Amino acid sequence: MRRYKWLYNHVLKHHLLIYWINIIFLSVPGTIRSAQAQQLLSSPVEETPLNHLADWNDLSSCPPETSLIGPVGSDGTRITVNGRSTAACMRPDGTNHGPSMSWYKNGSKASAGDYHNGVKEGLWYFWHENGQISGHGAFHDGKAEDRWVSFYDNGQKESEGSYINGNQHGDFFHWERNGHIKKTLKYNYGKLSDDFKK
Numbered sequence: 616m617r618r619y620k621w622l623y624n625h626v627l628k629h630h631l632l633i634y635w636i637n638i639i640f641l642s643v644p645g646t647i648r649s650a651q652a653q654q655l656l657s658s659p660v661e662e663t664p665l666n667h668l669a670d671w672n673d674l675s676s677c678p679p680e681t682s683l684i685g686p687v688g689s690d691g692t693r694i695t696v697n698g699r700s701t702a703a704c705m706r707p708d709g710t711n712h713g714p715s716m717s718w719y720k721n722g723s724k725a726s727a728g729d730y731h732n733g734v735k736e737g738l739w740y741f742w743h744e745n746g747q748i749s750g751h752g753a754f755h756d757g758k759a760e761d762r763w764v765s766f767y768d769n770g771q772k773e774s775e776g777s778y779i780n781g782n783q784h785g786d787f788f789h790w791e792r793n794g795h796i797k798k799t800l801k802y803n804y805g806k807l808s809d810d811f812k813k
Contacts, residue, residue: 677704678713743768
């Protein structure tokens with residue numbers, strides 16, 4: 616039992632040390648950060664190389680007191696969330712703050728947007744694995760806000776409607792994959808209205 620506890624503590628300390636070295640190294644301004652970005656671009660990685668991750672260099676300007684974490688960790692392994700490569704501006708306490716992006720295994724973008732104090736904020740974009748846009752809309756305090764549009768993987772519009780404080784509100788239009796209107800639903804602050812159209 617003592618041996619397993621020692622092994623667990625040793626592995627935990629090793630991972631924490633790597634995490635803090637990464638945070639400190641990434642937070643050094645100027646040429647060291649640029650040198651690390653160049654090293655990451657030239658280092659061999661299984662799956663899709665970094666230079667094939669669509670627009671990953673758009674994350675080069677993190678807000679003050681944050682560091683770019685990902686798409687590759689300090690040990691050279693790909694950082695993934697739900698099977699997708701991920702990079703985000705992060706505070707030392709682990710809170711996402713600033714631009715964030717994720718990619719599919721083939722290197723095409725899956726999502727892009729900003730976090731503010733750990734919650735999604737502003738305009739976000741989402742893509743299908745084939746590169747077609749799958750949707751876009753705004754967040755405010757982590758909740759869907761204003762007009763949202765989604766698309767099928769063939770580029771045809773799938774749905775469109777508005778949100779208020781995370782709740783569907785007003786007319787929501789839905790289309791078939793071939794572009795024919797499927798149905799229109801009317802919502803009142805998240806509740807389906809009695810006078811909706813089919």
